[in-house]
Amino acid sequence: MTISVFDLFSVGIGPSSSHTVGPMRAGNRFVAELCASDVLGSVADIRVDLYGSLAATGAGHGTPTAILLGLEGYAPEEITPDVIAERVSTMTSTGRIALAAELAPASSPAIALTVEDLVMHPATILPFHPNALTLTAFDGAGIELLAQTYYSVGGGFVVTEAQARTAQTNEPGGRAFSSAAELLELCRRDHCAMSDVMARVEGETHSVDDLRARLLHIRDVMVACERRGISQSGTLPGTLGVRRRARGWYERLNAEDPGRRPEFAEDWVNLVALAINEENASGGRVVTAPTNGAAGIVPAVLHYAVHYTASGGADADDTAIRFLLAAGAIGSIYKERASISGAEVGCQGEVGSAASMAAAGLAEILGGSPEQVENAAEIAMEHSLGLTCDPIGGLVQIPCIERNAISAGKAINAARMALRGDGAHRVSLDQVIETMRLTGADMSTKYKETSTGGLAVSVPVNYVEC
Numbered sequence: 460m461t462i463s464v465f466d467l468f469s470v471g472i473g474p475s476s477s478h479t480v481g482p483m484r485a486g487n488r489f490v491a492e493l494c495a496s497d498v499l500g501s502v503a504d505i506r507v508d509l510y511g512s513l514a515a516t517g518a519g520h521g522t523p524t525a526i527l528l529g530l531e532g533y534a535p536e537e538i539t540p541d542v543i544a545e546r547v548s549t550m551t552s553t554g555r556i557a558l559a560a561e562l563a564p565a566s567s568p569a570i571a572l573t574v575e576d577l578v579m580h581p582a583t584i585l586p587f588h589p590n591a592l593t594l595t596a597f598d599g600a601g602i603e604l605l606a607q608t609y610y611s612v613g614g615g616f617v618v619t620e621a622q623a624r625t626a627q628t629n630e631p632g633g634r635a636f637s638s639a640a641e642l643l644e645l646c647r648r649d650h651c652a653m654s655d656v657m658a659r660v661e662g663e664t665h666s667v668d669d670l671r672a673r674l675l676h677i678r679d680v681m682v683a684c685e686r687r688g689i690s691q692s693g694t695l696p697g698t699l700g701v702r703r704r705a706r707g708w709y710e711r712l713n714a715e716d717p718g719r720r721p722e723f724a725e726d727w728v729n730l731v732a733l734a735i736n737e738e739n740a741s742g743g744r745v746v747t748a749p750t751n752g753a754a755g756i757v758p759a760v761l762h763y764a765v766h767y768t769a770s771g772g773a774d775a776d777d778t779a780i781r782f783l784l785a786a787g788a789i790g791s792i793y794k795e796r797a798s799i800s801g802a803e804v805g806c807q808g809e810v811g812s813a814a815s816m817a818a819a820g821l822a823e824i825l826g827g828s829p830e831q832v833e834n835a836a837e838i839a840m841e842h843s844l845g846l847t848c849d850p851i852g853g854l855v856q857i858p859c860i861e862r863n864a865i866s867a868g869k870a871i872n873a874a875r876m877a878l879r880g881d882g883a884h885r886v887s888l889d890q891v892i893e894t895m896r897l898t899g900a901d902m903s904t905k906y907k908e909t910s911t912g913g914l915a916v917s918v919p920v921n922y923v924e925c
């Protein structure tokens with residue numbers, strides 16, 4: 460089925476869509492179920508079990524805190540960094556959480572639960588996905604009231620055990636398109652662009668005005684994230700001591716290029732990616748695009764589309780809308796047919812998918828035919844195949860931040876290469892997406908967001924992140 464652009468581009472908090480946004484949503488959904496079952500007031504204890512990658516790198520990704528906030532009823536779309544800081548401080552000092560307080564303040568019990576109480580099972584991979592957690596609620600007599608296992612499957616998407624089973628038995632299909640071939644066929648049949656097809660899909664649930672307003676809101680959150688990233692200095696959270704560079708880069712670049720000349724375009728693209736990913740790494744408000752770790756690529760290439768193309772000069776809002784719709788159409792295919800989860804297929808599924816989406820968005824803005832847009836998406840992924848996930852110290856910092864800037868440049872190059880051709884090419888986007896899926900399946904778990912291979916072990920870190 461075609462996945463909504465608003466599921467692919469959702470507002471959340473850093474540093475990880477699968478390890479922060481998804482687990483917070485799981486906690487939120489669990490307490491909503493407790494409320495719906497009318498047992499909230501009877502809850503005396505909560506047990507949290509984390510499995511696989513969530514246990515292996517969750518500490519560096521803020522997973523335990525995200526779950527506790529979700530259990531308090533907070534949602535990643537709404538919570539602000541200031542509220543997070545305030546709640547974390549209170550939870551730490553009291554050793555308790557206010558269960559579902561955001562959803563049902565009158566019947567919210569205070570539960571003794573801290574991040575140290577979470578039970579970690581890094582070597583245990585549950586059947587459906589490496590990112591799994593089980594939440595169990597007990598009453599005062601130790602009787603189980605509710606237990607639910609959630610899988611955080613990338614990009615902030617969360618499914619229950621039952622939903623996972625249903626998804627596995629369902630054939631792809633449903634709304635509009637579920638492959639690049641089907642998407643191209645729709646474009647040919649209706650003589651329209653990919654963004655038009657995606658707008659029609661979204662039109663089933665949104666009015667024209669609502670769709671426009673929501674897409675521009677997504678653009679605005681991306682820009683706000685970039686601006687906040689540029690305004691900050693100091694070091695990123697965690698004991699790697701990574702310096703925030705965006706502010707210094709901005710000051711120097713702005714002095715060198717106050718008129719925004721084309722020869723500096725690449726520097727500005729790099730800066731946008733850097734600023735957004737530094738903000739993500741510090742737990743700021745970001746748009747998953749399609750994940751948090753890869754959140755800088757689409758906004759950086761969108762910046763290029765708006766500021767360095769004829770379309771952007773003529774109508775910046777319309778350019779942003781068409782860019783996001785075309786990128787979303789391609790992202791939907793990745794989510795449907797392969798994965799956008801680093802824990803499932805490595806970084807090719809996160810940064811590679813984001814580069815492919817961004818390349819498609821830009822190719823359409825540059826006037827590419829649907830075939831050229833598909834080619835741009837294919838080129839960007841073809842040259843991201845095999846990209847491993849190996850974040851040092853389990854933090855979404857190295858190599859993630861620079862990798863976003865490099866991949867934004869790759870996306871621009873892919874779009875420009877595709878525009879030089881006529882759309883005909885040997886490897887289809889569907890073939891390269893399937894190759895990415897199979898490569899991910901073959902990839903050792905060392906390279907799938909466990910921080911047990913690659914840079915994460917070649918660059919020693921003399922501490923245990925906790």
Ligand code: SF4
Nearest residue numbers: 752801806809848859
């Ligand atoms: S290496 Fe890639 S997939 Fe892994 S955390 Fe960093 S951005 Fe995400």
